[in-house]
Amino acid sequence: MHDPQSADRWALMELRHRYMRSVDLRDWDAVAATLAPEMVARYRPDLVTEGADALVAELRARLTDERITVHQLGNPSIVVDGDHATGTWTVSDRTVCTDVGYVVEGASLSTDRYRRDPARGWLISEISYRRFCETSVSLADLPSFRVLATPATGLDLS
Numbered sequence: 001m002h003d004p005q006s007a008d009r010w011a012l013m014e015l016r017h018r019y020m021r022s023v024d025l026r027d028w029d030a031v032a033a034t035l036a037p038e039m040v041a042r043y044r045p046d047l048v049t050e051g052a053d054a055l056v057a058e059l060r061a062r063l064t065d066e067r068i069t070v071h072q073l074g075n076p077s078i079v080v081d082g083d084h085a086t087g088t089w090t091v092s093d094r095t096v097c098t099d100v101g102y103v104v105e106g107a108s109l110s111t112d113r114y115r116r117d118p119a120r121g122w123l124i125s126e127i128s129y130r131r132f133c134e135t136s137v138s139l140a141d142l143p144s145f146r147v148l149a150t151p152a153t154g155l156d157l158s
Contacts, residue, residue: 012114024071031059035056064099068095
């Protein structure tokens with residue numbers, strides 16, 4: 001059976017992965033390209049950011065070269081309704097905070113909203129996280145831990 005919305009679902013999966021990959025790579029122009037200007041990000045009840053420009057500025061300020069992030073998305077459930085869509089994802093993340101000496105790992109459920117723009121295609125209009133679990137460990141407890149590269153160094157370790 002042919003799913004007439006499959007192209008939209010693939011486009012939305014690619015959009016959300018591109019957003020996360022661009023955050024991890026600190027490619028702020030690419031992050032901005034995934035966002036609707038009016039977007040809202042609800043990462044925690046006390047951390048709500050309104051507007052694409054404000055979110056990019058917030059991420060840029062928080063995610064310095066001393067904060068190395070890796071995000072993984074899984075289990076997408078996407079519903080398309082014309083030019084609007086919703087998506088639910090599991091998100092696993094790790095942040096190595098070399099500036100304060102700890103590693104944070106978490107698991108969340110992300111519920112997103114998207115809208116299709118006639119000129120730019122699908123855009124993220126809302127990101128809302130519900131954190132299930134968060135753990136942290138001091139880098140002092142990991143004596144063999146080494147950081148070989150950061151997004152800013154551009155080192156190719158392959």
